Amino acid sequence: MDEYDVLKLENQLCFPLYAASREIIKFYKPLLDPLGLTYTQYLVMLVLWQRRKMNVKELGDTLFLDSGTLTPLLKKLESMSLITRTRSEEDERVLIVETTVKGRRLRDKALDIPAEVSALTGLSQDESLSLYALLYKLLGSAKAE
Amino acid sequence: MDEYDVLKLENQLCFPLYAASREIIKFYKPLLDPLGLTYTQYLVMLVLWQRRKMNVKELGDTLFLDSGTLTPLLKKLESMSLITRTRSEEDERVLIVETTVKGRRLRDKALDIPAEVSALTGLSQDESLSLYALLYKLLGSAKAE
DNA sequence: CTTGAATTGATTGATTGCAATTTAATTTTA
DNA sequence: TAAAATTAAATTGCAATCAATCAATTCAAG
Secondary structure, X not given: OOXXXXXXXXXXXXXXXXXXXHHHHHHHHHHHHHHXXXXXXXXXXXXXXXXXXXXXXXXXXXXXXXXXXXXXXHHHHHHOOOXXXXXXXXXXXXXXXXXXXXXXXXXXXXXXXXXXXXXHHOOOHXXXXXXXXXXXXXXXXXXXX | OOHHHHHXXXXXXXXXXXXXXXXXXXXXXXXXXXXXXXXXXXXXXXXHHHHOEEEHHHHHHHXXXXXXXXXXXXXXXXXXXXXXXXXXOOOXXXXXXXXXXXXXXXXXXXXXXXXXXXXXHOOOHHHHHHHXXXXXXXXXXXXXX
């Protein structure tokens, strides 16, 4: 054990986290292609399917993304007629994002995706739950910063 | 519980994985800035500090990255005089990447980084180990694809 | 009221990440 | 051996991601 062992790739937690995240996103690709969505666009739609109407700030807080990522992505979803973007009348700084009928209809096509991805992970339900809990704990620390 | 509950953001494993990965990368930013490295460049250096000499294919297999990502990144590290890029003499298709003296010296400046990041995650050692094991299991499934 | 601070999104620039294609070199096979 | 298949890396094009900055709006203190 020399002093440099702490720098070995296999001793870092960050690396499997980073790699696993990217690999899971690849699981989604063939499932999302028929819907015409990228992974990040899918996450935005997931949120909007639940809430229907949200502003950019709330969307960013929910997904840990900032306007630099969201602005072009939302414009793209708007150009696909899945959402509308309108300024709030009470506060002109706020941009309200809302699903269209077409956007909401897309939800039905996504229903089978979670189960298919879950099967690909190779984790049992218990393992998924443990992983889930640990990740949210980590995210809690990140938010606390 | 309606049929759409499976599409709730908080019922997806992919989301905390994706968000936690990005948040951890942000932990590294202030620690890597003094070294002049980005997170991905740091991962490449971690691998090369261990092996010193590798080709692009091996590097890609290790980090789950392809030449589209690695080629420009390695050119950047070369321009910073941290590595050299040379074609193999036995097989001209193969590009050998190797650390320079300057590249190896940078290692000493990175020694404290893992401990500092680990502290920021807010996870106990046991939790880190569980998380680590689950992520590698997931990565195993991905590799098996 | 008015000035200064805070907030919200948009923009810009650099880096990643990846799929798809291309080029060059090597290996296999007919 | 010649043609076909394979392999390694580079290139291209598009979409993220994020830091930093900017502009417009709102809010708050004096």
